[in-house]
Amino acid sequence: MKLTFALPAALLVMAAPAMAAAGPTDPQIAHIAYTAGSIDIAAGKQALARSHNKAVRGFAEEMVRDHKAVNDKALALVKKLHVTPEDNATSQALTKGAAAERAKLAKLSGAAFDREYVNNEVAYHKTVNGALENTLIPSAKNGELKSLLETGLTLFREHLAHAEMIAKGLT
Amino acid sequence: MRTLYSLCAAAALLLPVPSAAAAPHTYTVVIDKMKFGPVPAQLHPGDSILWVNRDFLRHSATAADHSFDVDLPAGAKVKMVVKAKGRINFVCRYHPGMRGVLNVQ
Numbered sequence: 593m594k595l596t597f598a599l600p601a602a603l604l605v606m607a608a609p610a611m612a613a614a615g616p617t618d619p620q621i622a623h624i625a626y627t628a629g630s631i632d633i634a635a636g637k638q639a640l641a642r643s644h645n646k647a648v649r650g651f652a653e654e655m656v657r658d659h660k661a662v663n664d665k666a667l668a669l670v671k672k673l674h675v676t677p678e679d680n681a682t683s684q685a686l687t688k689g690a691a692a693e694r695a696k697l698a699k700l701s702g703a704a705f706d707r708e709y710v711n712n713e714v715a716y717h718k719t720v721n722g723a724l725e726n727t728l729i730p731s732a733k734n735g736e737l738k739s740l741l742e743t744g745l746t747l748f749r750e751h752l753a754h755a756e757m758i759a760k761g762l763t
Numbered sequence: 764m765r766t767l768y769s770l771c772a773a774a775a776l777l778l779p780v781p782s783a784a785a786a787p788h789t790y791t792v793v794i795d796k797m798k799f800g801p802v803p804a805q806l807h808p809g810d811s812i813l814w815v816n817r818d819f820l821r822h823s824a825t826a827a828d829h830s831f832d833v834d835l836p837a838g839a840k841v842k843m844v845v846k847a848k849g850r851i852n853f854v855c856r857y858h859p860g861m862r863g864v865l866n867v868q
Contacts, residue, residue, distance in 0.1 A: 654857060657821060657857075658820060658821075658857075661819050661820050661821070661837065662819075662820075664819070665819045739796075742796070743796045743797055743818070746796065746797040746798075747797055747820065747858065749860070750797070750858040750859070750860045750861075753859075753860060754859075
């Protein structure tokens with residue numbers, strides 16, 4: 593798990609300073625936030641298709657529900673602002689890492705799957721929350737986008753706490 | 764005698780009107796940006812709380828003592844009657860970091 597996740601985490605950290613010179617633009621920020629949410633929705637759906645653990649399934653349902661709500665809100669916002677989300681190195685790093693993790697999870701089942709899924713959710717939320725807090729929110733220019741990201745960060749901190757609680761129960 | 768009447772009349776004015784004191788109130792508690800807003804300081808059995816979810820996320824107002832559990836889809840407004848006295852801790856069952864306390868006197 594750590595190896596597969598280490599790649600996007602490292603790329604995210606590398607991409608952030610590169611953007612920090614000028615800072616990521618709002619279209620890039622919107623793309624990163626939407627991509628991060630889509631990845632977690634897909635992971636949640638994968639967990640719902642494979643896990644039989646009640647706590648894990650409840651968490652996966654929460655991820656699908658909450659991240660879909662945030663992404664729907666983000667889509668409505670970019671439409672309202674006439675902003676076209678712009679692909680970038682951070683989004684690509686996230687997508688690449690997610691594909692590797694998805695492939696890894698596809699080979700697992702039962703308790704091994706549950707542990708890998710939840711542990712990755714812990715690592716993933718730590719990475720994304722760090723990026724939100726240190727790079728994306730400070731760089732956002734539009735007030736509504738910034739506000740949405742701030743609400744998202746509060747929400748994702750809840751997700752992280754929930755994932756950590758479940759992870760303890762799985763060890 | 765006239766003075767006594769005047770005193771009685773003045774005293775009567777100072778007494779609370781029972782029906783007005785017992786009239787239940789409705790208070791609004793707003794949920795916004797993953798937080799419960801301020802709750803009423805004076806809350807009595809029979810009063811109502813109108814929970815207003817301004818977030819785009821699904822929330823709930825769920826009592827730790829199981830005395831109420833209000834589901835609040837995005838944008839929902841749900842009214843509930845406060846039944847018993849007590850200090851009631853509540854959370855959002857979907858996001859347990861969101862919490863508050865109702866003090867029913």
